[in-house]
Amino acid sequence: MSQWRVFITRRLPDDILAPLFEHADVDVWPERLPPPYDELRRRTAAADGLLCMLTDRIDASLIAQAPRLRVISQMAVGYDNIDVAAATARGIPVGHTPGVLTESTADLAFALILAAARRLLDGVRFIERGAWQTWEPFGLLGQDVHGKTLGIVGLGRIGAATARRAHGFGMRILYTGPREKPDVAAALGATYVSFERLLAESDVVSIHCPLTPATRHLFNADAFARMKPGAILVNTARGGIVDHDALLAALRAGHLGAAGLDVTEPEPLPSDHPLMQCERVIITPHIGSATVQTRRRMAQMAVANLLAGLRGERLPHCANP
Numbered sequence: 001m002s003q004w005r006v007f008i009t010r011r012l013p014d015d016i017l018a019p020l021f022e023h024a025d026v027d028v029w030p031e032r033l034p035p036p037y038d039e040l041r042r043r044t045a046a047a048d049g050l051l052c053m054l055t056d057r058i059d060a061s062l063i064a065q066a067p068r069l070r071v072i073s074q075m076a077v078g079y080d081n082i083d084v085a086a087a088t089a090r091g092i093p094v095g096h097t098p099g100v101l102t103e104s105t106a107d108l109a110f111a112l113i114l115a116a117a118r119r120l121l122d123g124v125r126f127i128e129r130g131a132w133q134t135w136e137p138f139g140l141l142g143q144d145v146h147g148k149t150l151g152i153v154g155l156g157r158i159g160a161a162t163a164r165r166a167h168g169f170g171m172r173i174l175y176t177g178p179r180e181k182p183d184v185a186a187a188l189g190a191t192y193v194s195f196e197r198l199l200a201e202s203d204v205v206s207i208h209c210p211l212t213p214a215t216r217h218l219f220n221a222d223a224f225a226r227m228k229p230g231a232i233l234v235n236t237a238r239g240g241i242v243d244h245d246a247l248l249a250a251l252r253a254g255h256l257g258a259a260g261l262d263v264t265e266p267e268p269l270p271s272d273h274p275l276m277q278c279e280r281v282i283i284t285p286h287i288g289s290a291t292v293q294t295r296r297r298m299a300q301m302a303v304a305n306l307l308a309g310l311r312g313e314r315l316p317h318c319a320n321p
């Protein structure tokens with residue numbers, strides 16, 4: 001007899017869910033799109049364990065109306081969609097998946113840096129519209145990456161992995177964040193600076209901090225005005241850290257050179273959103289961790305967290321303070 005009821009908000013590979021099938025009644029949301037909020041509430045209300053995604057809003061009211069709930073396990077490192085304080089107040093552990101997606105997300109951040117600097121998308125579009133007639137001495141010129149300054153906002157795991165790549169590309173590295181990280185920084189020759197100095201001196205700024213009330217719209221009109229003319233902004237963290245209207249204005253004014261965004265707010269960005277039409281913006285659909293290997297590891301880690309919580313054990317990766 002199954003002991004627990006579990007709700008999983010998206011389909012995941014059966015072999016990864018196998019340990020759960022052995023111990024629980026597993027309700028898997030069958031659609032490609034996430035469950036609507038009311039459905040999420042209804043199904044979570046009957047569950048002992050919830051395995052959710054960053055697209056699910058797990059707020060205080062949803063948690064309050066789930067009397068049996070004893071663990072929330074998110075298949076992502078970020079968990080700004082979950083009211084962790086409300087879960088903690090109920091004694092519910094919240095799991096997440098740090099570490100396993102670091103390198104793939106840093107790869108994508110660096111891909112966006114290169115693509116934005118070297119106008120990769122412009123080149124592809126140029127060919128697609130049949131404009132390629134010859135090699136042009138001064139056509140489709142981008143910016144060098146080597147020798148330029150990269151500003152990392154948040155030298156956590158992913159920020160440091162992006163900085164390692166930049167080091168290999170011969171970039172000078174600045175970083176900012178709540179505190180200095182001398183051990184990590186020393187190996188990269190990275191210098192700790194204020195947010196303002198980072199904006200003023202970086203040719204490329206890459207965002208790697210979590211979305212919190214303090215970082216919401218950290219990149220606003222004032223921040224963009226402080227950035228170097230022609231600078232590139234890359235965001236692989238959370239869309240809410242950037243004020244997209246202010247970004248658009250800075251690009252349209254010609255102050256910013258380009259942007260590479262793997263995350264937006266909302267997601268997806270409506271197809272008629274002006275950023276979607278903006279030539280110097282590359283937008284990818286939140287695919288930082290989207291490799292076969294990484295997504296499998298994330299799902300396995302989410303299952304391990306969920307099982308630990310169901311058993312009343314300490315989660316291997318717990319987000320509660």
Ligand code: DGY
Pocket residue numbers: 054075076077078079101237288289
């Ligand atoms: C995360 O894990 O938080 C990423 O945004 C998706 O992999």
